[in-house]
Amino acid sequence: MAEAPADFSPYLEHLRVERRLAARTLMLYTEALERLARDLAGQGVAPRAAQAHHLRHSLARLRQQGLSPRSLALALSAWRGLYRWWGRQGLVPVNPAVNLRAPKAAKPLPKALAVDHAVALASHDDAEDRIRAPELAARDHAIAELLYGSGLRIGELLGLDVQAGAQARGWIDLDDPHGATAHVLGKGNKRRAIPVGPAAAQALRAWLERRQGMAKAEECGL
Numbered sequence: 001m002a003e004a005p006a007d008f009s010p011y012l013e014h015l016r017v018e019r020r021l022a023a024r025t026l027m028l029y030t031e032a033l034e035r036l037a038r039d040l041a042g043q044g045v046a047p048r049a050a051q052a053h054h055l056r057h058s059l060a061r062l063r064q065q066g067l068s069p070r071s072l073a074l075a076l077s078a079w080r081g082l083y084r085w086w087g088r089q090g091l092v093p094v095n096p097a098v099n100l101r102a103p104k105a106a107k108p109l110p111k112a113l114a115v116d117h118a119v120a121l122a123s124h125d126d127a128e129d130r131i132r133a134p135e136l137a138a139r140d141h142a143i144a145e146l147l148y149g150s151g152l153r154i155g156e157l158l159g160l161d162v163q164a165g166a167q168a169r170g171w172i173d174l175d176d177p178h179g180a181t182a183h184v185l186g187k188g189n190k191r192r193a194i195p196v197g198p199a200a201a202q203a204l205r206a207w208l209e210r211r212q213g214m215a216k217a218e219e220c221g222l
Helices: 006-017 023-043 052-064 069-088 115-123 127-132 134-150 154-158 198-211
Strands: 171-173 181-185 191-195
Touching: 006 023, 006 069, 023 052, 023 069, 052 069, 134 154, 134 198, 154 181
Parallel strands: none
Antiparallel strands: 171 181, 181 191
């Protein structure tokens, strides 16, 4: 375990002996407290004298250094625990970390829609949308049909280009004699070909016809 500042040693011993934290967790808590001590020293503040705005500054510095939301949340957990324990010992009047929050981690896109959701999307027909914004309605219908009718992952769908090319991440060959086929870059950067159903191909053709009137001249060949 990394050597900790003497001021934190009783708390870390409490975690090790009374709380029985795993060695890995104890090491991460120690590192989090060491980072806090270094940043507070840079602000000219002793850890026991730190207030919420000092810790908020320290959290912002960690974020600037590239720590992930998960690492920031762990650091905050260590800080809160330290000041809570100090409070029980009568060493600090308040817990300055109690109201601090780590940024939320970005949620990854789902790999595929659930069947019920995909069916609902593909069968959805909003007459008002078709009248008010027929181009967007055609686009949304093509997206739903492709997700449901071909099993494309959302990331693969977003990477589709209008035309095939060496730099294209993916495209759909509507003129394949064996049936429309989607060519996408899958896991491990490997190309894979996926058959596209007739309904999805028809919806895509309808969208591409409308897209010609919406796209800029330099975008038509993308």
